[in-house]
Amino acid sequence: MTLVTEIRLREILDSRGNATVEAEITTESGGFGRAAAPSGASTGAHEATSPPAGEAIAAAREHAVPRIEGQVYAGDQRSIDAALRAADGTDDFSTIGANSAVSISMAAAKAAADTLGAPLYQHLGGAFRGDELPTPLGNVIGGGEHAADATDIQEFLAVPIGAPSATDAVFANAAVHEAVGEILADRGVPAAKGDEGAWAPSIDDEEAFEVVAAATDRVADEVGFAISMGLDVAAAEMYDADDGVYQYSDTERTPDEQIEYVAELADEYDLAYVEDPLDEEDFAGFAELTDRVDETLICGDDLFVTNVERLERGIEVDSASAILVKPNQIGTLSDAVDAVELAVENGLTPVISHRSGETEDTTIAHLAVATDAPFIKTGAVAGERTAKLNELIRIEETA
Ligand SMILES: O=C(O)[C@@H](CO)OP(=O)(O)O
Numbered sequence: 001m002t003l004v005t006e007i008r009l010r011e012i013l014d015s016r017g018n019a020t021v022e023a024e025i026t027t028e029s030g031g032f033g034r035a036a037a038p039s040g041a042s043t044g045a046h047e048a049t050s051p052p053a054g055e056a057i058a059a060a061r062e063h064a065v066p067r068i069e070g071q072v073y074a075g076d077q078r079s080i081d082a083a084l085r086a087a088d089g090t091d092d093f094s095t096i097g098a099n100s101a102v103s104i105s106m107a108a109a110k111a112a113a114d115t116l117g118a119p120l121y122q123h124l125g126g127a128f129r130g131d132e133l134p135t136p137l138g139n140v141i142g143g144g145e146h147a148a149d150a151t152d153i154q155e156f157l158a159v160p161i162g163a164p165s166a167t168d169a170v171f172a173n174a175a176v177h178e179a180v181g182e183i184l185a186d187r188g189v190p191a192a193k194g195d196e197g198a199w200a201p202s203i204d205d206e207e208a209f210e211v212v213a214a215a216t217d218r219v220a221d222e223v224g225f226a227i228s229m230g231l232d233v234a235a236a237e238m239y240d241a242d243d244g245v246y247q248y249s250d251t252e253r254t255p256d257e258q259i260e261y262v263a264e265l266a267d268e269y270d271l272a273y274v275e276d277p278l279d280e281e282d283f284a285g286f287a288e289l290t291d292r293v294d295e296t297l298i299c300g301d302d303l304f305v306t307n308v309e310r311l312e313r314g315i316e317v318d319s320a321s322a323i324l325v326k327p328n329q330i331g332t333l334s335d336a337v338d339a340v341e342l343a344v345e346n347g348l349t350p351v352i353s354h355r356s357g358e359t360e361d362t363t364i365a366h367l368a369v370a371t372d373a374p375f376i377k378t379g380a381v382a383g384e385r386t387a388k389l390n391e392l393i394r395i396e397e398t399a
């Protein structure tokens with residue numbers, strides 16, 4: 001019934017205006033699924049490879065499509081993803097591209113759900129998944145690789161930990177984003193937006209902390225539930241491996257100073273969440289910081305790159321208390337779910353995430369619900385971000 005009869009691949013635009021891969025899959029009984037690959041700007045050194053979309057499509061048409069069409073069932077996600085791996089023949093998808101692989105993997109899941117007449121989260125999560133929906137982390141001020149002349153820290157996130165529902169949390173994050181805009185205007189600071197729709201003002205990190213703290217306080221008062229702050233430091237982007245220091249606009253910090261600095265920020269601003277506070281090779285430094293903080297989730301993104309081998313390394317030394325899960329970092333939904341399961345078995349919190357370059361694709365909203373992930377990071381505003389957030393609202397209505 002879910003036998004794949006046709007795979008179509010094409011180049012479409014992503015939110016940065018770059019070409020990315022879109023896949024469409026049709027099954028024997030007429031089920032249909034469409035999905036597109038996102039792309040990162042602050043990519044981890046150990047991510048799977050995504051060549052230019054045109055090259056990835058040509059390679060996937062040559063190597064992967066003939067192995068799947070007429071031979072593999074879309075409802076059997078593991079077989080689809082195994083066929084993609086076998087067709088590629090490398091560890092990092094450097095033959096067909098992680099962009100081709102992930103779009104085919106996600107399109108297959110959608111085609112299977114359509115054939116079976118089930119919502120995607122239900123197909124992926126099964127009948128016995130939990131009934132909690134993820135809390136969205138909303139990017140409200142950002143810089144780093146996502147915007148020029150803005151903050152050193154890549155993302156200042158609203159974390160509506162007290163929200164009674166995912167829908168309330170989505171609206172709270174948008175309200176914090178709006179409040180940040182108003183506070184910046186009051187201060188006479190002009191602000192454009194970065195790649196993910198967060199404000200990208202030309203201010204230092206210290207001022208950004210003040211502005212976001214004022215905005216989360218204001219909105220928390222209005223909505224009547226707690227809204228904390230979180231960060232994605234994306235520290236690998238500021239680490240100078242030759243000199244062994246983190247380069248900030250106004251100073252530099254040694255790895256020990258960086259640990260101290262982030263631990264102090266966590267304390268001062270009651271940070272609920274800090275992603276990539278240290279370089280992507282520093283498993284030991286991550287472990288030291290995780291040990292230092294009590295209430296703050298320390299999350300590995302570039303550190304783990306959704307890769308179970310790197311996650312195992314981190315688990316051995318207690319590097320982190322959370323893992324960011326991005327399907328395109330590893331190339332298939334099966335690999336992403338394996339990372340979630342290994343994390344949960346070992347007490348780490350999975351956070352399902354978008355990339356800075358996105359499309360209208362909503363698969364990650366379904367993946368987060370299907371895997372019972374406590375958090376999803378997918379921006380606060382901007383169409384390619386609200387596509388996922390609005391899907392979460394729809395899921396909450398029916399789940
Ligand atoms: O670092 C990150 O977590 C992501 C998404 O916010 O950015 P990018 O997709 O550029 O890696």
Ligand SMILES: [Mg+2]
Nearest residue numbers: 232275276301
């Ligand atoms: Mg990150």
